[in-house]
Amino acid sequence: MKKGSSDWVKIGMSTCGLGAGAQDVYDCITKEIKKRNLDVNVKKVGCLGMCSLEPLVEVNVSGAPRVIYGDVTDSIAKKIVHRHLRDKQLVQDHIIHFEEG
Amino acid sequence: MTFPTKTIVLIRNTSSDRIEDTNDFYQKFKDTLKQSNLKKEVELVRALDLGIYKKGNCVRILPENIVYQQITEEDIKRIITVTLKQGKVIKDLQFTAKAEQKRIVLRNCGRIDPENIDEYIERRGYDGLRNALKKSQQQVIDEIKESKLRGRGGGGFPTWMKWTFAKSQKTKQKFVICNADEGDPGAYMDRSLLEGDPHAVLEGIIIAGFAVGASQGYFYIRAEYPLAIARVNQSIKEAKKRGFLGENIMDSSFSFDVEVRLGAGAFVCGEETALIASLEGKRGTPRPRPPYPSVKGLWDKPTVINNVETLANIPFILSQGGKVYAQIGTEDSTGTKVFAVTGKVHHSGLVEVPMGTTLRQIVFDICGGLPNGRNIKAVQTGGPSGGVIPDEYLDTPVEYGTLQKLGSIMGSGGMIVIDDTDCVVDLAKFYLKFCVDESCGKCAPCRLGGYQMLRILEKITQGKSSMEDLEKLSSIAKAMSRASLCGLGQTAPNPVVSTMHYFLKEYHEHIQEHHCPAGVCKSLMIYEINQDMCRRCGVCQRVCPANAIRGDRENGYKIDIEKCTKCGSCYDACKFDAIRRD
Numbered sequence: 303m304k305k306g307s308s309d310w311v312k313i314g315m316s317t318c319g320l321g322a323g324a325q326d327v328y329d330c331i332t333k334e335i336k337k338r339n340l341d342v343n344v345k346k347v348g349c350l351g352m353c354s355l356e357p358l359v360e361v362n363v364s365g366a367p368r369v370i371y372g373d374v375t376d377s378i379a380k381k382i383v384h385r386h387l388r389d390k391q392l393v394q395d396h397i398i399h400f401e402e403g
Numbered sequence: 404m405t406f407p408t409k410t411i412v413l414i415r416n417t418s419s420d421r422i423e424d425t426n427d428f429y430q431k432f433k434d435t436l437k438q439s440n441l442k443k444e445v446e447l448v449r450a451l452d453l454g455i456y457k458k459g460n461c462v463r464i465l466p467e468n469i470v471y472q473q474i475t476e477e478d479i480k481r482i483i484t485v486t487l488k489q490g491k492v493i494k495d496l497q498f499t500a501k502a503e504q505k506r507i508v509l510r511n512c513g514r515i516d517p518e519n520i521d522e523y524i525e526r527r528g529y530d531g532l533r534n535a536l537k538k539s540q541q542q543v544i545d546e547i548k549e550s551k552l553r554g555r556g557g558g559g560f561p562t563w564m565k566w567t568f569a570k571s572q573k574t575k576q577k578f579v580i581c582n583a584d585e586g587d588p589g590a591y592m593d594r595s596l597l598e599g600d601p602h603a604v605l606e607g608i609i610i611a612g613f614a615v616g617a618s619q620g621y622f623y624i625r626a627e628y629p630l631a632i633a634r635v636n637q638s639i640k641e642a643k644k645r646g647f648l649g650e651n652i653m654d655s656s657f658s659f660d661v662e663v664r665l666g667a668g669a670f671v672c673g674e675e676t677a678l679i680a681s682l683e684g685k686r687g688t689p690r691p692r693p694p695y696p697s698v699k700g701l702w703d704k705p706t707v708i709n710n711v712e713t714l715a716n717i718p719f720i721l722s723q724g725g726k727v728y729a730q731i732g733t734e735d736s737t738g739t740k741v742f743a744v745t746g747k748v749h750h751s752g753l754v755e756v757p758m759g760t761t762l763r764q765i766v767f768d769i770c771g772g773l774p775n776g777r778n779i780k781a782v783q784t785g786g787p788s789g790g791v792i793p794d795e796y797l798d799t800p801v802e803y804g805t806l807q808k809l810g811s812i813m814g815s816g817g818m819i820v821i822d823d824t825d826c827v828v829d830l831a832k833f834y835l836k837f838c839v840d841e842s843c844g845k846c847a848p849c850r851l852g853g854y855q856m857l858r859i860l861e862k863i864t865q866g867k868s869s870m871e872d873l874e875k876l877s878s879i880a881k882a883m884s885r886a887s888l889c890g891l892g893q894t895a896p897n898p899v900v901s902t903m904h905y906f907l908k909e910y911h912e913h914i915q916e917h918h919c920p921a922g923v924c925k926s927l928m929i930y931e932i933n934q935d936m937c938r939r940c941g942v943c944q945r946v947c948p949a950n951a952i953r954g955d956r957e958n959g960y961k962i963d964i965e966k967c968t969k970c971g972s973c974y975d976a977c978k979f980d981a982i983r984r985d
Contacts, residue, residue: 316598316599320630345516346516347599348512348513348515348598348599349513351504351509351595352750353753354749354751367466393448394449395449395451398451398454399450399463
């Protein structure tokens with residue numbers, strides 16, 4: 303884990319997430335972040351509860367609101383890294399609302 | 404956190420699953436925005452889900468977090484001028500949630516890295532244990548008593564009473580067990596909790612150990628949960644390193660150790676006396692109670708057995724106080740309950756709500772109702788020991804008492820939504836079959852009664868039964884619930900009894916008219932080829948495994964009812980909907 307950056311990405315990696323393909327998403331996001339040399343922490347977390355929309359990816363980077371993406375595939379994961387992490391713009395059609403906490 | 408200077412509008416048509424409908428609304432909003440010259444200041448985003456259902460076009464405006472519902476085309480202009488330009492709220496469009504989740508048990512699930520103890524500590528982890536160690540054992544139990552916490556495994560026995568019984572025993576060696584042998588079909592709250600926040604459960608079991616004066620704790624986890632086992636083991640290792648576990652915990656005189664034991668997948672081992680037998684290395688069969696485990700449990704020593712979810716509540720109660728906890732929920736049932744909502748529901752998943760939330764709120768407001776516009780028939784709660792709650796009782800608040808009155812139970816928290824394409828007789832058969840398979844065979848009422856009931860249900864779904872069979876079902880059910888040794892046998896007839904209570908008409912229809920209204924019971928169906936619609940392609944004849952379809956491409960085809968096994972292959976294969984089943 304890199305220190306110094308408050309930006310993070312959390313990926314739900316319980317059995318429900320892993321079953322929906324969270325491992326691939328995790329691999330994809332870490333690879334893309336490394337390739338683009340971004341200063342973002344990637345964390346494996348448990349289940350958020352919205353199992354029907356797994357894999358879930360929560361993103362918090364300065365310059366954009368904190369959101370959760372649902373139904374994330376490899377291509378969406380790439381988009382999240384490019385658009386959201388790098389360009390600070392939200393990715394269309396995959397945001398789900400979830401209570402803050 | 405620095406927020407962007409621009410406003411973000413999340414857009415979604417919440418009444419339709421079609422992406423096109425959201426797109427249309429998005430386009431309209433975008434065009435209107437363009438006319439108002441706000442394109443640079445406002446970012447429009449189509450969302451996948453806003454947590455609102457069946458409320459037409461909706462927007463959520465960030466960072467103010469204003470939500471509007473049922474937006475028409477005229478409203479778009481109003482939203483742009485009033486809210487986006489002047490920063491005022493339009494009251495008549497505002498959406499307020501009727502039911503909201505409240506997360507106590509799942510407070511850290513999906514928020515922290517379960518394998519990193521620092522993240523747990525950062526979110527007030529092990530504060531509860533620190534507070535507990537400053538108190539006396541009795542004070543800890545008093546705190547739990549004030550919270551009115553009841554067992555979340557299904558029975559709803561007050562936790563403080565269990566602990567008091569065990570504490571009052573004058574034995575040197577006592578045990579605490581965490582029951583993580585979750586076996587109800589469709590329920591997976593405990594798995595997610597152990598995988599997402601193992602330290603909360605571990606902290607709970609340490610506090611329980613302190614309160615009753617135990618020196619050893621066990622996690623009894625079913626072997627089918629490898630990830631949960633790995634994460635619990637990891638959390639035990641980390642906690643030992645930090646001095647939350649082991650000798651002289653946090654420099655107090657209290658020492659406690661925890662071990663993980665695996666269950667080999669027997670449903671009956673979720674019953675506490677069978678669980679103890681299994682832990683002792685014996686065959687997992689229950690024994691008569693009393694003596695209760697809190698008096699004479701594991702290796703004949705006083706033992707407290709608590710469910711995963713119960714234990715996960717303990718740290719919250721000790722860090723925030725029992726009074727705070729008791730304010731959540733209702734008078735009789737305090738706190739929250741986690742449900743695993745599955746079945747015919749838009750969003751299946753884990754839901755944690757304060758006690759007293761109604762079933763309708765859970766199914767419709769939180770989980771988004773039923774997909775494909777189907778009608779709800781009932782909600783099944785409590786797994787194989789529970790029952791069904793039909794549509795007209797869905798406004799009942801979820802509490803231990805109210806669900807019991809309706810003939811179901813809270814159970815461990817499985818909730819299966821069924822619609823009009825599900826057959827209740829088939830559902831009852833499924834749950835009974837589960838209990839028959841899982842019966843340990845020690846006592847006769849469960850071993851024989853379950854089997855006989857299952858045979859009668861099979862007869863009903865095959866159209867070979869008579870009305871007398873219903874009386875037989877009732878009398879066997881009564882005998883089983885009175886005479887069985889443990890909870891499994893006592894509650895196994897519940898799904899049958901409750902479906903017979905609420906849906907007796909469907910049972911009658913199966914028996915008297917040989918007809919399954921939901922179209923599920925295959926042997927009750929008759930297949931027929933509609934000659935007007937048949938294009939004589941011959942696909943049905945080719946797929947029929949029983950050679951029951953006669954004819955050729957010139958003269959057309961016919962199903963031989965004598966030979967037909969009612970497998971439905973022809974029905975699925977026909978491209979012209981020419982095969983009718985009834």
